[in-house]
């Protein structure tokens with residue numbers, strides 16, 4: 192029986208994970224669930240899955256959560272605050288941690304799970320972008336394994352021999368990440384001036400949380416994923432390409448020196464990647480409909496429009512600069528997306544905030560977690576100043 196701590200249980204990845212888990216009660220047991228502020232949903236999930244721990248990251252929700260669990264006669268231990276997330280990630284109650292918190296808020300629990308040697312199912316791409324080398328060191332220290340949930344990286348993992356080999360020895364020429372192009376694919380920049388958060392969050396193929404949906408709309412999601420691929424698989428920036436594939440049927444590809452290209456295909460449903468990583472190296476049923484190639488009929492590819500969607504180049508630029516630059520990129524993006532979702536920043540200003548932040552904060556080196564968190568905070572403050580300046 193695999194015991195699972197699911198961090199970010201009330202989100203989109205959380206729901207898909209619980210759907211897969213519920214199909215296999217003989218294999219999986221949920222031992223910890225977390226949310227940020229969504230007490231009602233977390234309590235409901237505790238009623239269904241009866242975990243040992245129920246973690247609410249915002250301590251303001253702890254009393255209400257405890258009351259709701261008492262009303263349901265659920266005995267989960269209520270824990271609150273960032274330290275509780277770390278305990279849920281690293282404690283002896285779990286063999287496997289699903290890191291499905293959105294944004295930098297997921298970093299410390301992800302590192303804690305790695306350090307504790309858990310099977311780490313990683314959806315929280317922001318933590319890899321921010322702390323790739325610290326995460327690698329934590330994995331080496333803990334001796335556990337990381338299995339990527341992000342659909343592209345899960346696809347690449349499936350297309351590589353042994354999941355994460357030495358790429359040169361394995362004869363890999365390049366990794367090709369597919370991008371849907373998002374809801375604004377094909378639009379010119381001037382057509383995007385007035386787009387609203389709801390328009391940006393209407394992803395054509397995937398049902399996801401609002402932050403990643405906006406990232407898909409700006410192509411920052413693909414930028415973060417290029418950095419994620421660089422750090423997870425050790426591929427050089429020049430060997431990671433992006434191709435727009437509007438149908439999101441091919442989730443990504445690996446090209447070999449002999450001309451072979453291996454691709455992983457499937458319907459756009461995260462339960463495939465989640466089931467793959469939960470059961471790896473076995474395969475289990477995920478509840479995903481079989482792919483019907485006749486219905487799909489064609490697969491289209493096009494070049495990404497980097498002039499309209501500037502975030503992709505900003506990510507390549509931050510990856511090339513290295514050091515604190517990816518931290519700055521991620522922090523500025525999180526602040527800009529939050530402002531856009533709050534209605535205080537136009538869609539087209541998101542890339543401007545990130546570009547200005549990268550320009551104003553030269554890349555330094557990162558030694559440890561406190562230094563990294565300091566760089567993150569500095570970048571957020573700078574981004575907030577830029578956003579306030581643009582509003583004025």
Ligand SMILES: NC(=O)C1=CN([C@@H]2O[C@H](COP(=O)(O)OP(=O)(O)OC[C@H]3O[C@@H](n4cnc5c(N)ncnc54)[C@H](OP(=O)(O)O)[C@@H]3O)[C@@H](O)[C@H]2O)C=CC1
Nearest residue numbers: 199201202203204227228229248292293296314315399400
């Ligand atoms: N959705 C998808 O298909 C994919 C997602 N990912 C990645 O997975 C991660 C999760 O995405 P997604 O599920 O879409 O996001 P959602 O917004 O749907 O869910 C986010 C989860 O994180 C919790 N959370 C938010 N802020 C905090 C915080 N400050 N502290 C602790 N917990 C917090 C939320 O709790 P609450 O509900 O209480 O707010 C919720 O449980 C992201 O990093 C995303 O990039 C990667 C590939 C695909």
Ligand SMILES: CC(=O)[C@@H](O)[C@H](O)COP(=O)(O)O
Nearest residue numbers: 341342370371372373407412
């Ligand atoms: C499901 C998943 O992995 C998302 O990251 C997805 O890739 C977003 O689609 P885009 O290709 O539009 O960024």
Ligand SMILES: [Mn+2]
Nearest residue numbers: 341342343416
């Ligand atoms: Mn993805």
